[in-house]
Amino acid sequence: MKIAVASGKGGTGKTTVSLALALTAPGKVSLLDCDVEEPNGDIFLHLENIKEENVFVPVPHVDEQKCIRCGKCSEICQFNAIVFFKTPPMIFKELCHSCGGCSKVCPSSAIIEKDHKIGVVIAGNDKNIEFFQGKMDVGVAMAPPVIKKVLSKINDADFNVIDAPPGTSCSMISAVKDSDYTIIVTEPTPFGFNDMKIAVETVKKLSVDFGIIINKADTDYLETEKYCQDNKIEILMKIPNDVNIAKAYSKGTPLTEAMPEYKTKFVQLWSRINDKMGKK
């Protein structure tokens, strides 16, 4: 089973919820930290057997001897990554989306694709949690290839918790689209509510079943709940705006360890999601 934890707005509690899920899973579990621009799941775990694997994408290189200066590679590139004006083409590999179009249209086979490192996947384990974390290299703009590499570590027989990146762009979609269930973590503020609605629309389009966790829940801002009721969206849990939760987080202590009553709540959440999946 694959559960993704997404949010829309950043800083609503994706990592808090992901860790709580991983620490209360009803069996063997993998936690996949796909927030590759700023991953932090490792801070809360005591990882052992840490291994690092490079992530590469293919980018074009020009053989200047073979190049006939036709410019076809530059014409086909939709990402402005190849510049051509009579001299051999200039390649901006950080803009390349690795589609391979340039090497396909090159009439003189002057373009060869070479591996370009864009990040790493760090693997380790904390007792029965298998942890995988994607980390983009500094200056790299494209997250999806790193996320895909992290998700390639999923073992379908186990429970998998995917800590998604914030937002609703390609990165979030890469992390969420193949999940069996997505939890959208939000906070009851106008900003949190606005981004939650966009996340809800995105997850609906991806045809992924989902529910909401309202974090920092005890404010008088009621739009979030009203929206969920009006649209028949399930609110799975409300986590109060408790300073003790923030204190534990700042020390790198997971919620379920700092406040054991949450252990029960998350165990119940697992069985609720299990039931939902069973009915399908």
Place this chain on the structure above:
Amino acid sequence: MKLAVTTTGKDMGAPFESRFGRAPGFIVYDLDNETFEAIDNSMNLNAVQGAGIQAAMNIVKSGATALITGHCGPKAFQVLSQAGIQIYNTEAQTVAQAIEFFVAGKLAPLQSPDVGGHW
């Protein structure tokens, strides 16, 4: 020689635009014949990425050998330098004024990008 100037308009009196990659257009002025041509760059206003690179290619295609703009980032600078195009920056009000500054020798060529990408 031909001189390209970034602008939001289509003639010599049009406002000078300080952005390069996402400038709506360019006036390419022919110093020898005192004629000009308006070049559209609007396709790059909403480019997801690489606006500076694409705009630089538009300058190369126009035949201009010098560019007057407000700022120039690293990728555009690389392309323009490779193509042998000199870049000058100024804070002129109009296209005509920018050209006036150039002709009067008030502008010095940029030796390196003056802003980072996505400034």
